[in-house]
Amino acid sequence: MTGFAVMVRKEWREALANNRLLVVLIVFTLFGLISPVLAKETPQLVKSLGGVPGIQLPPPQLSDVVTQFIKNVASNGIFVAILITMGLVAREKERGTAAFVLVKPVTRLAFLAAKILTQSVVLAAGIALAALVAYWYTIPLFNASLAGGFWAAALVIWLYLLVMTSWTFLGSALLTSQIGAAGFGLAAFIGMSLLSILPNANRYLPGGLLDIARLLALAQTPQHLALTIGVNCAWIAIPLIMAFLVFGRQELVARQ
Amino acid sequence: MEYAITCTGLSKRYGSLAALTDLSLAIPAGTIYGLLGPNGAGKTTLTHILTGLIHASGGAARVAGLDVASSGVALRRRIGVLEQQPLFYGWMRGREALAFTGELFGLRGAPLRARVAEMLAVSGLTAAANRRISGYSGGMRQRLGLALALINRPEVLFLDEPISSLDPEGRYDLLQTISQLRGATTVFMSTHILADVERVCDHVAILDHGKLLIAATVAELRDRYAQPIFLLEPEGGQDQAVGYLIDQIRAEAWCTRVTLEGGVIRVLARDMVPDHSVTRASERILPLVVAAGVHLQRFERSRPDLEDIFLQIVGRGTAADPQPKLAQAAQEGTK
Ligand SMILES: Nc1ncnc2c1ncn2[C@@H]1O[C@H](COP(=O)(O)OP(=O)(O)OP(=O)(O)O)[C@@H](O)[C@H]1O
Numbered sequence: 001m002t003g004f005a006v007m008v009r010k011e012w013r014e015a016l017a018n019n020r021l022l023v024v025l026i027v028f029t030l031f032g033l034i035s036p037v038l039a040k041e042t043p044q045l046v047k048s049l050g051g052v053p054g055i056q057l058p059p060p061q062l063s064d065v066v067t068q069f070i071k072n073v074a075s076n077g078i079f080v081a082i083l084i085t086m087g088l089v090a091r092e093k094e095r096g097t098a099a100f101v102l103v104k105p106v107t108r109l110a111f112l113a114a115k116i117l118t119q120s121v122v123l124a125a126g127i128a129l130a131a132l133v134a135y136w137y138t139i140p141l142f143n144a145s146l147a148g149g150f151w152a153a154a155l156v157i158w159l160y161l162l163v164m165t166s167w168t169f170l171g172s173a174l175l176t177s178q179i180g181a182a183g184f185g186l187a188a189f190i191g192m193s194l195l196s197i198l199p200n201a202n203r204y205l206p207g208g209l210l211d212i213a214r215l216l217a218l219a220q221t222p223q224h225l226a227l228t229i230g231v232n233c234a235w236i237a238i239p240l241i242m243a244f245l246v247f248g249r250q251e252l253v254a255r256q
Numbered sequence: 257m258e259y260a261i262t263c264t265g266l267s268k269r270y271g272s273l274a275a276l277t278d279l280s281l282a283i284p285a286g287t288i289y290g291l292l293g294p295n296g297a298g299k300t301t302l303t304h305i306l307t308g309l310i311h312a313s314g315g316a317a318r319v320a321g322l323d324v325a326s327s328g329v330a331l332r333r334r335i336g337v338l339e340q341q342p343l344f345y346g347w348m349r350g351r352e353a354l355a356f357t358g359e360l361f362g363l364r365g366a367p368l369r370a371r372v373a374e375m376l377a378v379s380g381l382t383a384a385a386n387r388r389i390s391g392y393s394g395g396m397r398q399r400l401g402l403a404l405a406l407i408n409r410p411e412v413l414f415l416d417e418p419i420s421s422l423d424p425e426g427r428y429d430l431l432q433t434i435s436q437l438r439g440a441t442t443v444f445m446s447t448h449i450l451a452d453v454e455r456v457c458d459h460v461a462i463l464d465h466g467k468l469l470i471a472a473t474v475a476e477l478r479d480r481y482a483q484p485i486f487l488l489e490p491e492g493g494q495d496q497a498v499g500y501l502i503d504q505i506r507a508e509a510w511c512t513r514v515t516l517e518g519g520v521i522r523v524l525a526r527d528m529v530p531d532h533s534v535t536r537a538s539e540r541i542l543p544l545v546v547a548a549g550v551h552l553q554r555f556e557r558s559r560p561d562l563e564d565i566f567l568q569i570v571g572r573g574t575a576a577d578p579q580p581k582l583a584q585a586a587q588e589g590t591k
């Protein structure tokens with residue numbers, strides 16, 4: 001891992017210089033903010049539009065905040081994660097900066113590990129901010145606080161985003177095109193979503209993490225907690241290991 | 257003798273294309289080694305193999321005593337590389353790029369700051385140190401690239417066409433810098449610019465179509481290809497007679513090439529050893545001048561420069577066509 005620390009500092013400065021960190025923080029703050037607002041206002045909104053005839057909408061509850069939070073931060077967050085990850089390696093190959101760094105005393109493992117570490121921290125910061133904003137804004141809107149399990153749920157959602165990040169990262173290491181890498185990440189996402197239709201498959205897939213997150217946030221005890229988290233850690237590790245293996249043997253010469 | 261770089265039977269294939277074929281070279285430590293060859297000869301490919309960016313399809317190479325294929329970081333600590341088109345992180349500032357690179361080589365704190373300041377000064381980038389590299393000109397990038405390549409005081413320095421986008425002053429500075437490395441650092445430099453090779457290199461190798469045509473010291477090369485050149489400078493206003501003279505010389509068996517450049521007729525005679533054609537040439541050339549009625553203000557026998565030798569080795573100078581086609585076409589265009 002020669003050069004790892006220096007590369008981490010470089011990745012971090014790059015995330016600041018190209019505003020990646022800023023964009024993630026802003027977008028996730030918005031995700032966090034709109035979750036309690038939508039939960040509170042949706043029944044009101046439906047009523048003001050004439051309502052649904054014959055159906056009495058229940059008053060908004062804290063569980064609606066959790067539903068909204070998962071939808072915004074996890075489901076929409078996937079696309080943010082793919083967008084910020086697709087160029088991570090591919091752009092450096094395309095622009096020849098990978099070749100510049102890798103004739104210096106840096107191992108290819110350190111080069112990749114610094115990237116994925118920084119990206120995980122950037123996403124963690126985004127999710128932490130989103131959770132903080134959602135938690136804080138729920139209090140005045142609902143006169144109640146979310147359960148302590150909400151924080152654990154945020155952690156599980158982070159894991160969920162890391163699965164898609166890792167697959168996109170593999171695409172980025174495999175290919176020279178950022179769009180190709182995004183397509184790769186998206187294909188992995190769609191593939192895993194399709195698999196989750198199979199009976200009882202969800203607990204072995206990232207989708208299972210969202211079930212867990214929901215139950216944790218509602219202060220309930222999820223089944224298969226360790227199993228689902230364990231399997232999803234493997235879903236993160238497998239593409240990363242593949243990325244290291246592929247990238248380690250690649251010829252890194254930019255060809256314009 | 258100690259060698260900084262050795263290649264044995266190196267080859268590189270891209271599908272059916274052989275970018276390098278069975279290349280063997282030994283480069284003595286401390287020399288400035290010029291790698292010459294036309295476009296597509298395989299110069300960049302060879303540099304990339306020697307710096308570990310791509311893998312050879314066959315053969316082996318050692319740089320600074322280490323096997324290229326297996327040495328990774330240990331090797332990369334001891335080399336410096338300037339790519340043909342240097343590419344950096346455009347968002348970094350010049351100083352930042354130097355500090356980052358220095359850190360990769362393990363420099364920290366005061367020694368790092370001192371080295372960065374030194375390299376900025378040497379490359380004339382002190383004033384631009386705090387500007388983003390994305391705003392640098394091509395020449396500035398090349399100078400930054402050289403500074404980045406030298407920051408670790410490499411044992412072996414690889415320069416892939418370092419001169420192409422420099423202005424005359426930058427070019428002079430670069431050649432000066434390279435000359436100063438002689439003895440301490442082995443410089444492996446690929447280039448098209450023969451005058452620069454002639455100025456700084458002590459050894460040259462010529463590559464064409466992935467094959468090594470020749471590897472020798474510049475002095476050996478000159479001796480081996482000491483094919484003489486006659487320079488004839490006619491007095492002005494004799495265009496017709498001069499044209500006739502050129503045709504007459506071209507018709508001689510010993511003549512390989514006649515060109516008229518800047519009012520000077522350059523005559524290349526065929527290699528002298530087998531048939532003593534140089535003797536023939538010197539015997540014949542003046543009578544031809546007299547017969548053509550041309551008045552000369554200068555007649556000189558000179559040695560070929562590297563360009564003449566290069567063209568001869570890559571087989572462009574011995575073509576039946578005595579003048580390069582492009583030049584001929586251009587001349588016809590102006591008539
Ligand atoms: N990645 C690649 N894929 C396919 N062919 C390649 C690749 N890299 C190089 N080549 C081919 O190998 C040959 C040698 O290329 P190389 O870049 O080494 O030449 P060069 O001597 O550096 O030329 P130049 O003076 O133009 O820089 C060329 O025919 C080139 O097209």
Ligand SMILES: [Mg+2]
Pocket residue numbers: 299300301340416
């Ligand atoms: Mg080249």
